[in-house]
Amino acid sequence: MGGVSIPSPRGALRVWQRNATIFRKYWKTIMLPNLFEPLLYLVALGLGLGAFIREGGINGLTYVQYVAPGLLASNAMFAASFESTFNTFIRLKIGRVYDAIVATPVNAEDIVAGEYLWAGTRAALYGTGFLGVITVLSLLFSPEALLVSSFWALLIPPVLLLVGVMFSVMGTLFTSLISSIDLYAYYFTLVVTPLFLFSGIFFPVEDFPAPMPQIAWLTPLYHAVNLCRALATGPSLSVLVDVAWILVFTAMLAMLPVRFMRKRLIS
Amino acid sequence: MNKGLEKKVSTDKTTLVARRLKKEYGSFEAVKGVNFEVYRGECFGFLGPNGAGKTTTMKMIYGAAVPTSGTLKVVGLDVRRHEREVKRRIGVVPQENNLDEDLTVEENLLVYGRYFDLPRKVVERRAEELLEFVQLSERADAQVEQLSGGMKRRLLVARALVNNPELVVLDEPTTGLDPQARHLVWDKLRELTSEGKTLILTTHYMDEAAQLCDRLCIMEGGRIISEGSPRDLIEEHVSPEVLEFRASPEALEELAPIVEDASDGVDRIGEALLVYTSDSGAVTRKAKESGIPIENSLYRRATLEDVFLKLTGRRLVD
Numbered sequence: 001m002g003g004v005s006i007p008s009p010r011g012a013l014r015v016w017q018r019n020a021t022i023f024r025k026y027w028k029t030i031m032l033p034n035l036f037e038p039l040l041y042l043v044a045l046g047l048g049l050g051a052f053i054r055e056g057g058i059n060g061l062t063y064v065q066y067v068a069p070g071l072l073a074s075n076a077m078f079a080a081s082f083e084s085t086f087n088t089f090i091r092l093k094i095g096r097v098y099d100a101i102v103a104t105p106v107n108a109e110d111i112v113a114g115e116y117l118w119a120g121t122r123a124a125l126y127g128t129g130f131l132g133v134i135t136v137l138s139l140l141f142s143p144e145a146l147l148v149s150s151f152w153a154l155l156i157p158p159v160l161l162l163v164g165v166m167f168s169v170m171g172t173l174f175t176s177l178i179s180s181i182d183l184y185a186y187y188f189t190l191v192v193t194p195l196f197l198f199s200g201i202f203f204p205v206e207d208f209p210a211p212m213p214q215i216a217w218l219t220p221l222y223h224a225v226n227l228c229r230a231l232a233t234g235p236s237l238s239v240l241v242d243v244a245w246i247l248v249f250t251a252m253l254a255m256l257p258v259r260f261m262r263k264r265l266i267s
Numbered sequence: 268m269n270k271g272l273e274k275k276v277s278t279d280k281t282t283l284v285a286r287r288l289k290k291e292y293g294s295f296e297a298v299k300g301v302n303f304e305v306y307r308g309e310c311f312g313f314l315g316p317n318g319a320g321k322t323t324t325m326k327m328i329y330g331a332a333v334p335t336s337g338t339l340k341v342v343g344l345d346v347r348r349h350e351r352e353v354k355r356r357i358g359v360v361p362q363e364n365n366l367d368e369d370l371t372v373e374e375n376l377l378v379y380g381r382y383f384d385l386p387r388k389v390v391e392r393r394a395e396e397l398l399e400f401v402q403l404s405e406r407a408d409a410q411v412e413q414l415s416g417g418m419k420r421r422l423l424v425a426r427a428l429v430n431n432p433e434l435v436v437l438d439e440p441t442t443g444l445d446p447q448a449r450h451l452v453w454d455k456l457r458e459l460t461s462e463g464k465t466l467i468l469t470t471h472y473m474d475e476a477a478q479l480c481d482r483l484c485i486m487e488g489g490r491i492i493s494e495g496s497p498r499d500l501i502e503e504h505v506s507p508e509v510l511e512f513r514a515s516p517e518a519l520e521e522l523a524p525i526v527e528d529a530s531d532g533v534d535r536i537g538e539a540l541l542v543y544t545s546d547s548g549a550v551t552r553k554a555k556e557s558g559i560p561i562e563n564s565l566y567r568r569a570t571l572e573d574v575f576l577k578l579t580g581r582r583l584v585d
Contacts, residue, residue, distance in 0.1 A: 014382050021378055022369045096365035103329050103359040104382035104430075105351045267292065267332045 004259045007113035011106040015114025016121070018101075023122075034079060034126045035133060038071040042134065045202060058204060061233065068134050068147040069232035070201030072156060073163060073224035075130055076123035080164035081192050083119040084171025085184050092175065098265055108262040116168045116254070123164025128157045150234040159231065162243075163224040166250045169257060170220070176260035195221040220249060282307050282434050282465045283328070288337035290323050297323040299489035300337060305434075305467055310460050312476045312483035313469040314571065316579075319486040321469035322362060325438045328467065329359045342433055355383060358427030362438040362469075364419050366411045372422060373398065373407040376429055383430040390429065397425040401455060417448025424455055435459065437468040441475060453478055473571045487579050497571055504574045506531040506543040510550050511565040513539050518559050525557045526550050534576060541576070543569065 023030065042064065050063030058066045091097040102108050131148065138147040174187045198205060199221035206213050216222045223242035230239045283305040290298040298320040305311040313321040326332035328341055330350050339346045342356045367375050373394055380390030398404045401421035406414065414422065420440065427435055440456065441449040456479055460466055470476050476483050477497045484494040493500060501507075512522060519540045523533050526542050529549040534541040544550050547566055554561060 010384065014384075017381060018367070018378050021374065095368055096363060097367055099331070099361065099363075100365040100367065100379070101382060102331060103354060103361070104379065105355045105384070106382045107351065266330070267326070 004255070004262050005107070005109055007109040007258065008107065009113075011110025012113035012117060014106050015101065015111050016117050018097075019114075019118040020121075031126065031129060034075070035129050037078070038075045038130050039133065041071055042068055062145050065145060065147055065149075065233070066229075067202060069229040070199075070225045072127050072130060072160065072232075073221060073228040074196050074199075074201055076127050076160040076163040076224065077167045077192065077195065077221055079123040079126045080119040080167035081171045081188070083122055084115065084168040085175055085187060086181070088115055088172060088175050089178075089181050089184075092261075092264070093179075093181075098261075102265050108265040109258050111265075112172060112258045112261045115172060116165050119168030119171070120161040120164035123167070124157045124161040127160035131156055148232045150232060152231045152235050156228060156231050159224075159227050159243075162246055162250070163227075166220055166224075166246055169250055169253045172257040172261070173253065176257045176264060195219055200225045220246065280307050281305065282342060283467070284338070284340045285324075286338045288324070288327065288339050289335045290320075290327060290332060291335045296489055298327070301486075301489075301491045303484055303491060303494065305465060307433075307465055308460070308463050309481040310456070310466040310468065310479050312480035313467070313486055314471070314473070314476045314483050314575070315469075315486035316471060320489040321486055322438055324486075325436055325467070325469055328436050329357060330354050355430065356433055358430065358432035358435040360420075360423045360427045360435065360437040360440055362442070364423065366419060366422060366426070368411050370411065371407070372403055372409050372411060372414070375411060375422060376426055379426050380429045385430065393429055393431070397428055400428075400458075401425040402451075415448070417444050417451065420444060420448070420452055421455065424452065428459075432464070434465045434467065437466065439469055439471070441470070441472070449475075473575070477571055485575060485578060492578050493574070500571060500574045501569050504577050505569045506545050507569055508544050508547045509567050509569050509573055510542040510544065510547055510554075511539050511567070512542070512554065512561050513563040513565075514559065514561045518561065522554060522557060522559050522561070525559075526553050529553050532577075536576070541573070543573070543577075 046064035046067040050067070053063040057063050098108070098111050101111055106114075131153065134147045135153075138145075170191070171187070174184075174191075178184075199216060199219060200206070201221075205216040205222070223245045227239055227242045227246075230236065230242075281304050283303075285301055285303050287300045287302065288298060289296065289300045301320075301324065303311075313319075313324065315321050323332055327334050327339055327346065330346060330353065333347065341353045344353050346353050367378060370378055376394035376397060377390055380393060385393070395404075398407055401424055403414075403418060403422060403425065406418065411419065411422070424437075424440070427437075437456070441452050444452065453475070456466060456468075460479075460481075466479075468475075468479065480497060482494070482496050483500070484491045485500070486492070493504065495503065510526075512519065514522065516538075519535065519538075523535070523540060526540075527533050529546065530542045530544040532543045534543075542550050551564070551566075554564070
């Protein structure tokens with residue numbers, strides 16, 4: 001009766017394929033800046049600022065070793081956030097791509113699910129690219145202190161997929177509520193940037209007085225950073241809590257944008 | 268999908284049935300309980316000014332709007348209960364161009380075919396045939412933004428046919444096109460009906476409705492105010508001949524009562540006096556005898572525009 005239903009995996013796949021078709025044509029141009037950005041942070045902060053950080057580093061890691069895995073997580077956040085905000089908005093309001101799709105057997109619900117998966121895929125692709133680059137660079141320049149030192153790091157791409165889906169759900173939620181593209185300035189300034197700065201990428205939030213650590217625990221990127229750092233250096237069982245946190249948070253939020261987007265596409 | 272349903276449709280002569288179909292947006296009633304049916308193989312038109320409820324009706328047919336009440340069966344299926352299946356079997360040419368600008372002309376068809384779960388081989392063959400059909404084969408690798416307005420519209424028509432639909436819904440298929448481009452689109456649509464496809468189209472152009480539609484309905488303010496073939500509508504509502512007199516407002520004021528006796532009715536539209544009659548000779552004579560200065564007079568057959576004018580008191584395109 002015009003209500004919201006659970007997305008069909010096949011419909012979601014079709015939307016994913018549409019995006020993949022376009023990505024395949026332009027991937028070199030699209031991916032390059034996304035590889036440079038985390039490298040810039042790594043060089044400026046990891047090596048530059050890191051040079052002033054006293055012997056011993058943080059939790060037994062050199063500063064650059066500490067920062068690098070966190071940048072993997074934030075890179076996934078940025079990739080999925082851009083995809084689910086500007087890119088999704090353009091398909092929704094400017095290109096009217098979704099209007100064309102809902103006239104086919106692919107329903108509005110499937111579109112949103114397909115976009116989640118696509119944002120996750122992009123996050124995983126970028127992350128894998130960056131992971132490859134820093135692994136090779138550190139093998140070449142500092143084999144005695146590798147940036148990625150554990151074989152568990154092979155699990156980082158699927159984790160980034162999950163992280164990408166999580167941030168896609170958040171970004172799509174915002175997109176489904178706004179009518180002007182200018183409002184993304186609020187999302188990036190008030191949500192994405194604070195998460196980037198205060199989720200334990202550049203300094204351990206655990207060492208701050210209450211309620212800083214507690215607040216950080218309630219935010220999504222914090223758990224993604226924990227996970228990536230643990231997988232890069234050799235994890236403990238506590239990472240399961242981070243995985244569970246991400247899964248529960250994503251599942252709780254995922255149907256909201258589906259509902260709102262359906263309302264925008266089907267009157 | 269469902270064999271039983273397929274069979275039912277193929278023996279049924281009606282492709283679409285709407286009963287007391289209503290659509291409300293908040294307190295605004297866009298479509299106020301309309302009844303109509305569309306028969307297999309015909310071209311059915313919705314004629315009416317902007318805001319009449321034509322597009323809303325189209326959107327309910329292809330699933331972009333959900334009816335508030337009433338029933339709507341498309342290809343034999345209830346649109347609310349069989350959303351996906353209805354969409355699988357119809358084609359849609361929307362009012363606004365929504366081609367995928369990130370894809371080439373041919374890719375637009377290939378990607379669109381995938382939304383219907385068509386096998387790759389099938390879509391590739393269809394895409395080639397359809398580009399041929401809409402005369403875009405040479406532009407297959409062009410970016411969509413490089414196409415002219417008419418070419419984009421033809422590509423939209425091709426895209427709507429990718430799933431080989433039983434019914435094609437076209438919302439203002441030629442609005443904004445130049446005359447040549449319009450005629451090309453019309454030719455293609457005529458070819459489709461001659462192949463046995465059912466078409467539903469909306470338009471606010473009289474000539475388009477007269478050229479293409481076997482039957483049509485006139486919509487205004489969310490209601491269907493009349494329905495029939497173009498010829499029936501003209502015969503039913505207006506006299507066969509129309510005389511248009513142009514003169515100063517005062518002269519027309521004076522002329523109206525004089526010619527009224529010899530006519531079936533007169534209408535004042537701006538600078539012109541329209542006189543409906545079956546005996547134009549008598550009207551012309553009376554006008555001449557009156558000695559009222561007339562700048563210019565025109566004789567023509569009655570058209571759908573006159574029907575619209577008669578029924579709604581205003582011109583369709585203003």
